[in-house]
Amino acid sequence: MSRRYALFAVLGFALTLCGAARAQQALTLHKTWTLPGAPFREGYIFVDGFHIRYVEAGKGPAIISLPGSAGLEMSIAKDELSKRFHVIELEPPGWGYSLELTRSMTQKELAGILADAIQQLGIPRYTLIGTSLGGTNALWIAVEHPDRVQALVFESAVTFMRPEDAAQTPDETQQIQKALTEGWLDQTKALPGLPMPTNGAKPWQTNEYYAELMRRRFRTSKHLATDPAETKELSDRAHDLKVPAVAMVGTEDEIMHTSVGDSWKAHMPDVQFIVVPGGTQDLQNTAPDVFIATVTKFVRAEMKR
Secondary structure, eight states: HHHHHHHHHHHHOOOBBOOOHHHHHHHHOTEEEEOSTTTTTEEEEETTTTTEEEEEOOOHHHHHOOOTTTTTOOOOOOOOOHSSSEEEEOOOTTTTTOOSSSSSOHHHHHHHHHHHEEEHHOOOOOEEEETTHHHHHHHHHHOTTTTTTTEEEEEEOOOOOOGGGGGHHHHHHHHHHHHHHTTTSTTTTTTOSSOOOOTOOOTOOOHHHHHHHHHHHHHHHHHHOOOOOHHHHHHHHHHHHOOOOEEEEEETOSSBBHHHHHHHHOOOTTOEEEEEETOSHHHHHHHHHHHHHHHHHHHHHHHHH
């Protein structure tokens, strides 16, 4: 994925819900809505010089969730999955509310740290869920440690998104570039002219909430490095990866068109590609029933092998 489209992914993913107590306190939300994340407890572990934030809930086979560029996020789907599985979500260094990085890091580097964190948590084998930009982190872990990864689930992952798959219009591209040049990371600045996604399944997504998510994604983009050699390496290794994988994309995805399925099949011929009718980038909250059923069926099928 080019740096341009990686940037689009970082800037455009104003889509899902942050569930830890600190994140909830940072946002002013309508009290009438019950936010996802109640079953989860928050914790930290020290790995490779970083304090890694995580949340976990449930018992049973392990599912490790790697979030998109806004960092650790809770969802309707994860709440339900925690009734059937041991669900853990890890926040990569410098993403979300983690301490800001002092240098740029590639996603291969981030994946190595996350893999070490999972080992430190005592999870020897697991299913990985990679959401949006987190899909690349998940894939790196799988190609580096295929013996640890039982299955891969990609939710609206931008890993193999091509220019022709992008859903942004030229006007939206200009708005993104304008926001960057004006230094929108300043918390006092108003939300630039980017349209706020609306969906009845997410009544908590107010303008203020959306602005906070976007600021976190801008922050992540500051230290996200790309390396063409690593991009090629990941593509080459993914093609021969034997870990079972499923990739899901919604028909209402704000970032990419479902044509990205062709790219997934080209890079990972054995991947199961699923189009989710009505789903946005945030499938876990806008199409939770489909997401839960797909993940549950996929994980249980792989456990029987």
